[in-house]
Amino acid sequence: MSMSFPIQKTVIRGRFLDIQSLVSQADQISQQVRYFEDGLMIVEQGKIRQFGHWDELNQHLSDTDIIEHYPEQLIIPGFIDTHIHYPQTEMVGAYGEQLLSWLNTYTFPTELQFKNPHYAKGIADFFVQELLKNGTTTALVFCTVHPESVDALFEAAEALQMRLIAGKVLMDRHAPEGLCDTAERAYEESKTLIEKWHGKGRALYAITPRFAPTSTPEQLEKAGQLKQEYPDVYVHTHLSENKDEIAWVKDLFPQQKGYLDVYHHHGLTGKRSVFAHCVHLEEDEWQCMHQTDSAIAFCPTSNLFLGSGLFPLKKTWEKQVKVGLGTDIGAGTSFSLLQTVNEAYKVQQLQGDKLSAYESFYHATLGAAKALDLDDKLGNFNIGKEADFVVLDLKATLLQRLRQSKSKSLEDALFALFTMGDDRNVEATYVYGQKVYQKD
Ligand code: GUN
Ligand code: ZN
Numbered sequence: 001m002s003m004s005f006p007i008q009k010t011v012i013r014g015r016f017l018d019i020q021s022l023v024s025q026a027d028q029i030s031q032q033v034r035y036f037e038d039g040l041m042i043v044e045q046g047k048i049r050q051f052g053h054w055d056e057l058n059q060h061l062s063d064t065d066i067i068e069h070y071p072e073q074l075i076i077p078g079f080i081d082t083h084i085h086y087p088q089t090e091m092v093g094a095y096g097e098q099l100l101s102w103l104n105t106y107t108f109p110t111e112l113q114f115k116n117p118h119y120a121k122g123i124a125d126f127f128v129q130e131l132l133k134n135g136t137t138t139a140l141v142f143c144t145v146h147p148e149s150v151d152a153l154f155e156a157a158e159a160l161q162m163r164l165i166a167g168k169v170l171m172d173r174h175a176p177e178g179l180c181d182t183a184e185r186a187y188e189e190s191k192t193l194i195e196k197w198h199g200k201g202r203a204l205y206a207i208t209p210r211f212a213p214t215s216t217p218e219q220l221e222k223a224g225q226l227k228q229e230y231p232d233v234y235v236h237t238h239l240s241e242n243k244d245e246i247a248w249v250k251d252l253f254p255q256q257k258g259y260l261d262v263y264h265h266h267g268l269t270g271k272r273s274v275f276a277h278c279v280h281l282e283e284d285e286w287q288c289m290h291q292t293d294s295a296i297a298f299c300p301t302s303n304l305f306l307g308s309g310l311f312p313l314k315k316t317w318e319k320q321v322k323v324g325l326g327t328d329i330g331a332g333t334s335f336s337l338l339q340t341v342n343e344a345y346k347v348q349q350l351q352g353d354k355l356s357a358y359e360s361f362y363h364a365t366l367g368a369a370k371a372l373d374l375d376d377k378l379g380n381f382n383i384g385k386e387a388d389f390v391v392l393d394l395k396a397t398l399l400q401r402l403r404q405s406k407s408k409s410l411e412d413a414l415f416a417l418f419t420m421g422d423d424r425n426v427e428a429t430y431v432y433g434q435k436v437y438q439k440d
Helices: 026-032 054-060 086-091 099-115 117-133 147-158 183-197 217-229 243-252 259-265 283-292 300-305 314-318 337-349 357-364 366-371 398-405 410-420
Strands: 009-019 033-044 047-053 067-077 079-085 136-142 163-167 204-209 234-239 273-277 295-298 322-325 389-392 426-431 434-438
Touching: 009 357, 026 033, 026 357, 033 054, 047 054, 079 086, 079 273, 079 295, 079 322, 079 337, 079 366, 086 099, 086 117, 086 136, 086 147, 099 117, 099 147, 099 243, 117 136, 117 147, 117 426, 117 434, 136 234, 136 426, 147 163, 147 183, 163 234, 183 204, 183 217, 204 217, 234 259, 243 259, 259 273, 259 283, 295 366, 300 337, 322 337, 322 357, 322 366, 337 357, 337 410, 357 366, 357 410, 398 410
Parallel strands: 009 067, 079 136, 136 163, 163 204, 204 234, 234 273, 273 295, 295 322
Antiparallel strands: 009 033, 033 047, 067 389, 389 426, 426 434
């Protein structure tokens, strides 16, 4: 007996906006903006099969196709969050501390709870829903030291076919005993998780040393060994976020040239290495980031909340270093990439620099895909890419409605959305061609 499986097909009509291709300078982005006032996207088996003007493409449709029409809304590629901690979901808005005391006072006690797999599952499920509610379809995620915390997150994402990158935290010093592994255990547990999850469906694995101060040189060496054995997994950590942190690293690793050199020395820089923050990089560190093709996760709400400093986004273009945006929940204050670009704009204003709406859009979509080495699969609506997208309502509040009625151009409308927007603007989210979130 032969079995036939129906082709999963989704047909979307509406206003589409994306960035067609990668650029090397900010002033080239506006030439790559692609907008269809009345567009059509046909998705089959999770991938984009057709994309263009409704008038030109609708003859490909058959009578039985169900067309989901969004005439008023704006459809954009799913947001990509290049740095977030799922176990910190419950601790957003922890008062009064900067990085190192914030970790000891709030973060470590919170993360201890993830020893319990039921607890981890509860927060993982909540977290994934919160991403989708905010239009985020892919994220690079910190779990905790407990392997069970990684299973809980990947299982939650797998149920929705989400492309997620995550990993177990490695820490073997300067943290509570219940959050520490050892160099050897870090290696063994990570290896087991890589074998179990990396490349399973849309899941990808990241070797995740928390940051240099909480790993011994022996543990970092083991992390480097793992990266050598599995070159296509990611490396995900923190770098140069806070002045006291940087001084501490220099104290702990006197034989290294600086903070980034600690990671570089252990083989942890490279094309699939993502370093969160990089607020205070030195010249030679910018060079090293470029030469190794490593990427930065810029986390403006977190940098402001913890008083870490102002990230010089312009330098990423000057030095040709890949960058994406991160919410860095729970030091960051919002799951929304809309709120994140709002704060990114202000961080540049405080440095006398401008951040255009199209540049923000680039960093939140295609640029982030590039930072995660996933630009062949994600980031825009090119044919063959995975169909993750968000339907945005630009007039979700009375004030937004008034402001949008005055917008002078698409770019102006987008900038107003970025300044005022949040999860209220997300009407629906699609993952791999399927609607996985609809606003009430
Ligand atoms: N550096 C080391 N751990 C953390 C963390 O959990 N959050 C932030 N923002 N920085 C860190
Ligand atoms: Zn972080």
